[in-house]
Amino acid sequence: MKLTLRYLLAIILALIAAPLSADELRPAVIELSEREVDEWVLEWKLPVAATRAQSAAPVARPVFPQVCEAVGEPVQRAAALALQGRQQLRCTGDLAGQTFGLSELLGSADAIARLIPLDRPTQTFRLTADAPTAQVLAEPDTGQVLRDYFVIGAEHIVFGWDHLLFVIALVLLVRAPWAVVKAATAFTVAHSITLVATTLGYAGLPSRPVEALIALSIVFLAVEVAVVLRSPERRTFTRRFPWAVAFAFGLFHGFGFAGALAEIGLPQGEIVSALLAFNLGVEAGQLLVIAALAGLLKVLTRAVPKAETPVLRFATYAIGITGSFWLIERVIG
Template identity: 70%
Template sequence: MLAFSLIGAPASADELRPAVIELTQRSAGKWILEWKLPVAANAGGMAGAYADPVIPDGCAFTADPVRRAAPLALLGSARLRCDSDLSDGRFGLGGLTGRADAIARFVPLDRPVQTFRLTADAPAARIAAEPDRWAVAADYFVIGTEHILLGWDHLLFVIALALLVRRGWAVVKAATAFTVAHSITLTAATLGYTGLPGRPVEALIALSIVFLAVELVRAVGQPERLTWTRRAPWLVAFVFGLLHGFGFAGALAEIGLPQTEIASALIAFNLGVEAGQIAVIAVLLALVAGLTRFAPKAENPAIRIAAYGIGITGSFWLIERVVS
């Protein structure tokens, strides 16, 4: 089951690159609408090559929208004239279907920035007179959960860590250490206290996956050999968690944070990541426990196959991120 789940996984990492649309006020009555459709989002359910922007009632295009292709993304922009207050107006992206989602940002000159999550069921956001703190927290909780579940580089690290440790309390300690570490660097990077270039961080994250895969193969083949990773998995998880936090921060930077609700959005995003992580670990340990009980002879071969699958995937990402 583990082998088939890995084989069926996407061949790309960090799938959380949602479409983004931003409505920004330039002066009285003049607005700029800009949108970005990552290739992954477009392939995941956009109707046609370009999604159609939805603009509020009372607004009109002053010229035809401009669309162009960029590396791994489709970009668009348009100038609008809005002759009324946009409170209770709606804007977003038409054509979202299936699991595709998007982030919408409303940036007026005289009011706080508002951020919304768009889905196929709700492809347009309703602009509020004042931002709703709980709605922001709920949206960012879902975004955080999606990031750990769809961001396969982070997810494979968690899977490899759980397979390496396997013991209930030890897994909890290692997972908690990973969460605390990535929360530290995520928060620090998001608030501008520190930061690392995105490309080297992504390569090192891939290297961390390869490292754990090698440790997992050794643990199956040489169970008596206690490496530092097997002696103190929480410490290794903490060190690599600091690195993964910069990766989370990069994804969150693309989405953006509402200026008036930075703290609640950041906390909700972290809680969402943790919830997704706990769900994955719980399912994985249940699968391993079932394998141990009903097919004990298949346990080590299955974990070895999973380790090689994780290692090959991590190696591919490492090479791709170093040479590209």
Template identity: 60%
Template sequence: MRWLFAAVLALLAHPALADEVRPMALDFTEQSACQWTLTWKQPVATGAAAFVKVQPPDNCAFIGEPIVRRANAAYLGSAELQCEGPVAGKGFGLEQMAPGSDALLRVAPLDEPVQSLRLSASEPSATILAKPDRGQVLRSYFVIGAEHILMGWDHLLFVIALVLLVKRGWAVVSAATAFTVSHSITLAASVLGFAGLPQGPVEALIALSILFLAVELTRTDRETWTRRWPWLVAFAFGLLHGFGFAGALSEIGLPQGEVPAALLAFNLGVEAGQILVILAVLALRASVARLAPKAEAPALKFATYAIGIIASYWLFDRVLF
């Protein structure tokens, strides 16, 4: 129980992490022959420094000092660079990246296709390609999607609460499928410009959806309609979570010409992360039931109230601040 209690305290202490665990986003764009601009958005959680130091291609040099400013939970910056010759085949890297952090670099040469490169603490540099590689786009956005569900605590708690509420095998499958279908619909509709909601209300409603499931978990004395038709609840709330995923994806951006591939890969990454969470929760609950059956009910009660407390805190934080 100690690790779960510590996790609760950590989440309450850092409410901004609920949906701010996003990659650092950089945009490297050619404005005219030899003239490039670099802009970036670095979530505060990705590093302690105001700016993770950039290693541009070796034929590029900064013109003056980068401009950095703080905005909400991120650092925003811009810089001008002079590049002698093409950057294709050259390396682009970042220094002083925090462990576990990553970044998505968008490279946009004049009159050439845009490409996206993923950088991470373990692989902080990448080579700019002469021709964008679709496989690279698929790999980058798949990883980002998986990271978002595994490190985005609000979506993660919703999935955990849903599995704890349903608990039966086929019911879990149907609920998870309904959640997948619904958030895929709103994610695609929002990213492609067919629908959209302000992120503030969406984030508050996502917290409310978690609180709703926590309340349902406490109602063990009756067969509620949520327990009878969990797939319907999962589908309804999945529509909201899809708008939340779209907000995170809009912060990162999509490569021109590869929007369908990037969107598909991101969504598949989300689903892969979701499946891992579901399997882990089912395995943990089965292990507790088999090895310590008397502890199952107290553990479920503790988890229910922990989820409810965290969701309530997020709800008030997102509504009031």
């Protein structure tokens, strides 16, 4: 029982120790586009690790096909925790079978690579630490787009800390498995509406108030969890209508998803497929988090019942403090 308690506390401490830059879906992006026959431009945006921000050291270097040669010197400039660059290229022959991408990707980082020819469909690839370069295909692969954007959507829940903490707080508050699943589905439907509307240009909100409202949603749920822990019989608004609260806040989380997805971009000609796969990935990620947390809570309740309330109170205050920090930072920062 002591070992189980140690594992649970270790998981909670890992969440607290997570980076306070809430949204971790900020992958590198590299794009190879044809401007004229045999004339290409390689553009990249490489995130900078927070601990290396002052030296502006990127996590990777761009790699272009062997049949291409650089024209002039690359142009680079520092942006907010990122390095943006541009290189003119002259390429001879067919690029099919050639590779381009990044020299390396550290840890669990991902990147998006896009090839944009003049007279053929765009090709989009997801790069990983094991495969930091992509091989240009003779014809684009829709299945690849579906797979890649599904994984990106799932990762956005698992590694996007603000969305993740919202789902965790929702589970801690509602507890009943079926009610949690219905609330999470309402959350998915809501953020899908605003994500699609924003991506297609029918809606949009400035990122700063959206990020503040996302932080507020975490604080709101943390307060309700704290109230329920003090008075277990208390029927708060969210406990009575979890799906309605999840749907309402999900609309704002959708704008946040859209902002992150805008940085990655969507493949022309495959926008519908990519959006569908991304949303299915988000739902799969949510269900995975819910299942894992529900299992941990069940183990906690059975193995160390006396520790349940202290552990949950500790987790709730940690979530509330983190959400409050993000809220203050986004309002006055």
